[in-house]
Amino acid sequence: MKTKSEATIEDLYNIGGKAEIVDGDIVHMSPTGKLPGYAGDAILVSLFQYARKVKGGVAVGDNKGFIVDLAHRKTFSPDAAFHIDDEALDMKFYKGAPLFAVEVRSENDYGPAADRQITAKRADYFAAGTQVVWDVDLLSDEVVRVYRASQPAEPTIYRRGDLAEAEPALPGWTMPVDDLFPLEQV
Secondary structure, three states, X not given: OOOOOOOOHHHHHOOOOOEEEEOXXXXXXXXXXXXXXXXXHHHHHHHHHHHHHHOOOEEEOOOOOEEOOOOOEXXXXXXXXXXXXXXXXXXXXXXXXXXXXXXXXXXXXXXXXXXXXXXXXXXXXXXXXXXXXXXXXXXXXXXXXXXXXXXXXXXXXXXXXXXXXXXXXXOOOEEEHHHHOOHHHO
């Protein structure tokens, strides 16, 4: 017998800070540190330029909500994303999964438990309709792992000096992996 009510989208609108609804609960997410925040912002700028170039889609930065309808997940809040939305931008969350989602690992996103959570979230993205997910690990030599819905267990790896991409979600878009780091760290 269930005694606790499930969190709603309306509940999520009324909390402070970044959070998602998973398994009926509001899951709060800690603020992002300097380097992961820098990387997420760099990706956002590149996606913004791409949206302007192709005259379509929306580049989405950190702390935005995407409403989905999975059995155990009702929202996503990626670190950066690209979304195709036929509706005008308003004050509400985006409807549906982003076409492309980015998860930048923060200080607490390491270890076996974190890896399991990241893998499960990536599976949720694909189940909701996301085509490509980036797992950005700024502490690894394998900085960007590009996962595709068509081959979810076979990432393409990009290192410093490489141009990363998000095919087939964003045709022709590339981003230098080095741009994820401040100039003094390149």
